[in-house]
Amino acid sequence: FWTEALDRLQLLLSRPTFEAWIKTAIVEELTEERLILRTPNPFARKWLQKYYIKTLTEVVQEILERPIEIQMTVACDDEGNPVDSDFFWALPMEPNLADLTSPLEVPTVTVSPEPTDRPRSSDLNSKYVFSRLVVGSNNRMAHAASLAVAESPGREFNPLFLCGGVGLGKTHLMQAIGHCRLEICRNSRVFYVSTEQFTNDLITAIRRDSMQSFREHYRAADVLLVDDIQFIEGKEYTQEEFFHTFNTLHEAGKQVVLASDRPPNQIPRLQERLCSRFSMGLIADIQSPDLETRMAILQKKAEYENMRLPRDVIEYIASSYTSNIRELEGALIRAVAYISISGLPMTVANISPVLNPPVEQVEASPSEVLTIIAENFNVPIEELKGHSRRREVSTARQIGMYLMRHHTGLSLPKIGEVFGGKDHTTVMYSCDKIAQLKEADTSVAQTLRQLSDRINQASQSRN
Ligand code: ADP
Ligand code: MG
Numbered sequence: 001f002w003t004e005a006l007d008r009l010q011l012l013l014s015r016p017t018f019e020a021w022i023k024t025a026i027v028e029e030l031t032e033e034r035l036i037l038r039t040p041n042p043f044a045r046k047w048l049q050k051y052y053i054k055t056l057t058e059v060v061q062e063i064l065e066r067p068i069e070i071q072m073t074v075a076c077d078d079e080g081n082p083v084d085s086d087f088f089w090a091l092p093m094e095p096n097l098a099d100l101t102s103p104l105e106v107p108t109v110t111v112s113p114e115p116t117d118r119p120r121s122s123d124l125n126s127k128y129v130f131s132r133l134v135v136g137s138n139n140r141m142a143h144a145a146s147l148a149v150a151e152s153p154g155r156e157f158n159p160l161f162l163c164g165g166v167g168l169g170k171t172h173l174m175q176a177i178g179h180c181r182l183e184i185c186r187n188s189r190v191f192y193v194s195t196e197q198f199t200n201d202l203i204t205a206i207r208r209d210s211m212q213s214f215r216e217h218y219r220a221a222d223v224l225l226v227d228d229i230q231f232i233e234g235k236e237y238t239q240e241e242f243f244h245t246f247n248t249l250h251e252a253g254k255q256v257v258l259a260s261d262r263p264p265n266q267i268p269r270l271q272e273r274l275c276s277r278f279s280m281g282l283i284a285d286i287q288s289p290d291l292e293t294r295m296a297i298l299q300k301k302a303e304y305e306n307m308r309l310p311r312d313v314i315e316y317i318a319s320s321y322t323s324n325i326r327e328l329e330g331a332l333i334r335a336v337a338y339i340s341i342s343g344l345p346m347t348v349a350n351i352s353p354v355l356n357p358p359v360e361q362v363e364a365s366p367s368e369v370l371t372i373i374a375e376n377f378n379v380p381i382e383e384l385k386g387h388s389r390r391r392e393v394s395t396a397r398q399i400g401m402y403l404m405r406h407h408t409g410l411s412l413p414k415i416g417e418v419f420g421g422k423d424h425t426t427v428m429y430s431c432d433k434i435a436q437l438k439e440a441d442t443s444v445a446q447t448l449r450q451l452s453d454r455i456n457q458a459s460q461s462r463n
Contacts, residue, residue, distance in 0.1 A: 136293030
């Protein structure tokens, strides 16, 4: 069955991905409900678990027609060392491995028990310090304000509201404030918390009838850092409680720092009074970094990892990823991992197959895809969602599923739902089938390309 799984995975994944991560895995054990795969090294295991476990599971379950849990082990020699340990240690990427912690190894997120006095500083990521942050024109003001806040909290910029798109360094900056504050004043009570965590603590406190200690806990902060505050939208009770926490701290001259992917006045369903409090200090925004800054970020990252990268490689990666620093770093990690596995020299030509820069493409909505398919094949949307097996209808439906897979971020089961509650295996079968047709028949390939163009046009004009 593994051969069949490999065949299907090869269709679903890019070639370098398949070669590097999937082909190197070996079936160690297969039972009624479990499949154990042996990977050549810990890095491959983490990688598979982080990025490909879902696809792997879907494919295996479909072939075996039963639910299967996939586990990974690492090949070991007699002394218990990874067989491929040279490879593993050759990767000078220790800190990045922390990023790749597999879901299986992360303790399931538990709501913290009674809010305690345990120092929240332990929640800070040790990498997120000022010295590792590159300052460019995109974040100069946010950086300066953050430094000022760390040096003299509760003074000028209170609250400091950091806002900017995904992966632009809000969390990094915010935690850098925490680290820096603790360096200056070791006893400072620095609390870093996500909005989700705050909400969970609150729910636990209500459930356990321990609101008193919840309040005491949060109101004892000297510096309260609350991340992703946009998630407070619409949560009336959390907003109410946070309002009081905020006021207590603010009146006592304690520092509050908030991070959000958009400014306060663009957070929907945010109480007016919170919106005005969030705006009364400084709102500092972070923009996308320019090419020079992106190159400096890669350079710095490489220095920390003791890697030497040719300048043209840095430039190439930096110009392929423009708007998200997390993706930029991810590309660097992929490139280094691939070079390390393949043993090829680090050149632009050698890394380009694993980079696949994100196409600057706007995600289509499911309804856009449906509409275009319905128009093109002259089949009403209800029939696409229905169960008709008429040839024109089922072909249109299969093409619709295939295109939805490529143009939206929807998972297979979700695509099944859009098409009137079809099973995810049906969706997968359709996608495979169309992919095969596309390979075999140039007129199919052409039709798909035209439909793709139309979907892109529709979604781009919407934006
Ligand atoms: P956000 O919270 O805005 O989504 P993060 O703070 O998580 O973004 O940053 C994403 C990644 O990019 C992190 O690994 C962070 O260290 C890195 N990063 C962001 N900005 C910079 C920068 N100016 N210099 C160096 N690394 C950065
Ligand atoms: Mg963040």
